[in-house]
Amino acid sequence: EVQLLESGGGLVQPGGSLRLPCAASGFTFSNYAMTWVRQAPGKGLKWVSVISESGDDTYYEDSVKGRFTISRDDSRNMLYLQMNTLRDEDTAVYYCAKGWQLEQWGQGTLVTVST
Amino acid sequence: DIVMTQTPLSSPVTLGQPASISCRSSQSLVHSDGNTYLSWFQQRPGQSPRLLIYEISNRFPGVPDRFSGSGAGTDFTLKISRVEAEDVGVYYCMQGTQFPRTFGQGTKVEIK
Numbered sequence: 001e002v003q004l005l006e007s008g009g010g011l012v013q014p015g016g017s018l019r020l021p022c023a024a025s026g027f028t029f030s031n032y033a034m035t036w037v038r039q040a041p042g043k044g045l046k047w048v049s050v051i052s053e054s055g056d057d058t059y060y061e062d063s064v065k066g067r068f069t070i071s072r073d074d075s076r077n078m079l080y081l082q083m084n085t086l087r088d089e090d091t092a093v094y095y096c097a098k099g100w101q102l103e104q105w106g107q108g109t110l111v112t113v114s115t
Numbered sequence: 116d117i118v119m120t121q122t123p124l125s126s127p128v129t130l131g132q133p134a135s136i137s138c139r140s141s142q143s144l145v146h147s148d149g150n151t152y153l154s155w156f157q158q159r160p161g162q163s164p165r166l167l168i169y170e171i172s173n174r175f176p177g178v179p180d181r182f183s184g185s186g187a188g189t190d191f192t193l194k195i196s197r198v199e200a201e202d203v204g205v206y207y208c209m210q211g212t213q214f215p216r217t218f219g220q221g222t223k224v225e226i227k
Contacts, residue, residue, distance in 0.1 A: 035216075037164075045156070045164060045207055047216040059214040062116075095163060100211060101154060103175065105163040 002026040002104045004096050009109030016086050016113070022079040022096030022106060030074040033100045036081050038092035039108070046092075049081065050100070063089075086113045117141050117210050121219035127227045134195040136222045138208035143188050145212070152211030155184055155193045158221075159204040167206075168193065200226065 008020040022034070036048040049060045049070040058070050069082040079096050093108040118141040128134045144151045155168040166175045168184035171191060181196040195202055203226060208219040 044205075044221045045158075045209075045218045047209070047218065050214075050216075061215045101152075101166065101169045102156070102164075102209070103166050103169075105165065107163055 002098060004098060004104060004106035006094060006096050006106045006109040009094065009111045011112045011114065012086055013115055014086060014088060014113055017082070017084045018086065018111060020081040020083065020094055020096075020109060020111070022081075024077045024079065024096075024098070027098065029072075029077040032098050034070075034072060034079045035097045035099070035102055036070060036079075037095045037097055037102070037105075038090075039095070040089075040092045043092075048094070051079070083111070086111075088113050116215055117144070117213055117217050119208055119210055119217050119219040121206075121208060121222050123222060124220060125223045125225070127225050128195075128198045129227050130200065131197050134198050134202075134224055136193045136206055136208075136224075138186075138191045138193070138219050140189045140191075140210055144191075144210050145188065151187065153184075153186065153191050154209045154211060155182075156207045156209065156218075157202075157204050158207065159201075162204075164207065195224075198224070198226070 003025045005023045035050040051058050051070045067085045071080045091113045093110050095105050095108045097105045120139045122137045153171050156164040158164040167178050172184045183194050205221040205223050207221050
């Protein structure tokens, strides 16, 4: 059974940093691209970033380019999202999802950016 | 960026009756590889999203056959043949043809 477990969320001040890990199990992690999607409270889904199977290719939504970095550790079946220079508008539940097609999703982790 | 527009934004439906959601993209979703990467997701209240349909009309394993997708180019539709209570939630289309990926605003399906 595919499982994706995000963690690392919490309250952070504007300008601060946070790293979100996503632990994957139940599939051959290295064979799949991995994606981050976020959802602000009461709002819709917004795609954030994707990393290819090899890790060689990464793509970002414009508002996070230069501030967020996606990475993966295939030896540990882990996906990461390093978030720097956080803004109020980054407040959201962050989901990791499997594959280019977002075949399965984790339960999400809430990031709150506030003073 | 490709803009995805869903209609309606809210759809009250009687149990057992059909429901239909439209999704229109601001440009063609036909990829250079010939495929069209249009997906549909369901988000039940309090839950994570779940993939229902990929590449316009392919049901993801485990998705009931009352869900179907159709369309081409810039116009796409998700249909639920007979709405059940467990279908209540918000439905999103998403284009996977171009970066950044973009979602529609979401359509809330509720029971009348």
